[in-house]
Amino acid sequence: MPGKYLSGLKRLYTSRKESFSKLGKLHRVFLDNIVTSLLALIVIGFGVGIISSYNLSFRLVESQAEQFARVAVRTLNTARETYSKQVVRRVQARENVSVMAKYHTVEGAIPNPATYTIEVGEALSDRTQGMLFRLYSDYPFPNRIKTGGPQDSFEWDALEYLRKNPTESFHKTEHINNKLTFRYAEAITMNASCVACHNTLAKSPRKDWKIGDVRGVVEVTQPLDSIMLIARDGLRGRLKSKKANGG
Numbered sequence: 001m002p003g004k005y006l007s008g009l010k011r012l013y014t015s016r017k018e019s020f021s022k023l024g025k026l027h028r029v030f031l032d033n034i035v036t037s038l039l040a041l042i043v044i045g046f047g048v049g050i051i052s053s054y055n056l057s058f059r060l061v062e063s064q065a066e067q068f069a070r071v072a073v074r075t076l077n078t079a080r081e082t083y084s085k086q087v088v089r090r091v092q093a094r095e096n097v098s099v100m101a102k103y104h105t106v107e108g109a110i111p112n113p114a115t116y117t118i119e120v121g122e123a124l125s126d127r128t129q130g131m132l133f134r135l136y137s138d139y140p141f142p143n144r145i146k147t148g149g150p151q152d153s154f155e156w157d158a159l160e161y162l163r164k165n166p167t168e169s170f171h172k173t174e175h176i177n178n179k180l181t182f183r184y185a186e187a188i189t190m191n192a193s194c195v196a197c198h199n200t201l202a203k204s205p206r207k208d209w210k211i212g213d214v215r216g217v218v219e220v221t222q223p224l225d226s227i228m229l230i231a232r233d234g235l236r237g238r239l240k241s242k243k244a245n246g247g
Helices: 002-091 113-124 153-164 192-198 225-244
Strands: 098-100 109-111 132-136 169-176 179-189 214-223
Touching (some): 002 192, 002 214, 153 179, 153 214
């Protein structure tokens, strides 16, 4: 009888031991899965944080680029209009002063408003950095046939859109020469003095202009890569500072 009792206890002990062993294995598997899940969540969270940081930086930079472009276009347009009203209108009454596109080779000549604005834009541009200020039209004058018309799909799209929506802007972010670039365009519309001049010039490519017609486009092109790096560094610094301060 004692032998049977001891044999039963032994079997019970063995059975409990095996059960605890299985529970231990399940516990380890459960813990391993939790650790793996936590690591996966940390990695995913880190990735989402980086993407969110990049998207926020991109939106901030693009917004800044658009604001700069608006001011630049307004400045160029104001310069052209002021030059037309305050300079050209006054000197046209003088017999010894001519207003023309090819003024460089004519003694006493001055640039017409469009040429003046084009040259101001070229002086402000920095092609090595990808910063460009450009005027173009689908009706370029003969002396600007090669460079004065649309040069790519963006410029054609800008002309088409702004001709239908002359009071709005047209912009796009794209890669040019492997550089992230923001392009912004606004319409150039004809006022009374523009119409009077363009409809009477012998070499004018079109002579039925009306006030309010879209003559062409002024575009500002800005590289964003270097600005993005500065913005990301600044954003990371602010986040670190906020965490350090318990924010």
